[in-house]
Amino acid sequence: xxxxxxxxxxxxFSSGRRRVEAAEITAFAAEYDPQPFHLDDVAGQAxxxxxxxASGWHTAAMTMRLLVPSAxxxxxxxxxxxxxLAWLKPVRPGDELCVESEIIATRPSQSxxxxxxxxxxxxxxxxxxxxxxxxxxxxxxxxxxx
Amino acid sequence: xxxxxxxxxxxxFSSGRRRVEAAEITAFAAEYDPQPFHLDDVAGQAxxxxxxxASGWHTAAMTMRLLVPSAxxxxxxxxxxxxxLAWLKPVRPGDELCVESEIIATRPSQSxxxxxxxxxxxxxxxxxxxxxxxxxxxxxxxxxxx
Numbered sequence: 001x002x003x004x005x006x007x008x009x010x011x012x013f014s015s016g017r018r019r020v021e022a023a024e025i026t027a028f029a030a031e032y033d034p035q036p037f038h039l040d041d042v043a044g045q046a047x048x049x050x051x052x053x054a055s056g057w058h059t060a061a062m063t064m065r066l067l068v069p070s071a072x073x074x075x076x077x078x079x080x081x082x083x084x085l086a087w088l089k090p091v092r093p094g095d096e097l098c099v100e101s102e103i104i105a106t107r108p109s110q111s112x113x114x115x116x117x118x119x120x121x122x123x124x125x126x127x128x129x130x131x132x133x134x135x136x137x138x139x140x141x142x143x144x145x146x
Numbered sequence: 147x148x149x150x151x152x153x154x155x156x157x158x159f160s161s162g163r164r165r166v167e168a169a170e171i172t173a174f175a176a177e178y179d180p181q182p183f184h185l186d187d188v189a190g191q192a193x194x195x196x197x198x199x200a201s202g203w204h205t206a207a208m209t210m211r212l213l214v215p216s217a218x219x220x221x222x223x224x225x226x227x228x229x230x231l232a233w234l235k236p237v238r239p240g241d242e243l244c245v246e247s248e249i250i251a252t253r254p255s256q257s258x259x260x261x262x263x264x265x266x267x268x269x270x271x272x273x274x275x276x277x278x279x280x281x282x283x284x285x286x287x288x289x290x291x292x
Binding site for chain 2 (some may be wrong): 029031035047055057076
């Protein structure tokens with residue numbers, strides 16, 4: 001577990017890998033993003049994606065599932081206020097995703113003396129090394145107890 | 147359905163409502179964000195959330211589920227490059243969410259003559275009228291066929 005004081009700009013953390021199954025893409029889409037190009041390959045081919053693609057929210061959720069058990073373990077949990085989210089390439093059935101996290105800023109919290117703010121660039125890559133998503137949240141991280 | 151030409155800055159679109167059940171919060175968290183404060187009320191009370199709270203990614207996914215059948219129906223589907231995402235308040239079991247969308251910018255695409263770019267502020271509110279999430283994506287929207 002890393003306290004606020006343990007983080008420094010430039011530190012990097014890697015995740016494991018996760019294979020994206022077609023059935024999971026359609027199940028997530030049916031529940032949360034029921035648009036044809038996330039549910040059906042023919043509709044996907046007729047769309048801007050050129051084939052069935054995972055919902056961006058599914059990619060974001062799978063990214064979180066890779067991040068939670070990764071080497072990045074901020075004290076107090078991964079608790080974010082949000083940040084800039086970008087989807088750069090479609091995620092396809094059979095893709096294998098992994099996540100690289102890099103600390104890009106740290107600063108004490110003005111309002112919470114027991115915590116600090118850590119900004120991390122979370123990059124989601126596919127099996128070709130292509131970036132499919134980036135997310136740059138600012139997280140609330142506990143300080144080391146005295 | 148709205149083509150690029152149909153959108154103008156200041157237009158607003160409302161969604162229906164969705165009640166957030168505790169069982170859905172824990173099911174989503176177990177699959178995609180298995181942190182204790184999303185899975186258990188006692189752990190939630192010991193956390194910065196002060197009680198069990200939905201994963202931010204669950205809030206984002208529920209927002210999308212409200213948006214897809216709403217009055218906002220861009221031609222070609224809701225297809226985004228991403229944008230700024232902010233979580234402002236915890237989402238709790240029993241909350242009832244709705245989504246308000248407002249067009250804040252439109253411009254032709256330089257690289258895609260058949261499409262334009264529409265930036266929309268998507269605000270997710272709870273039953274008290276409090277904003278729990280904002281997301282400001284830029285979307286790719288089909289132009290009206292000649």
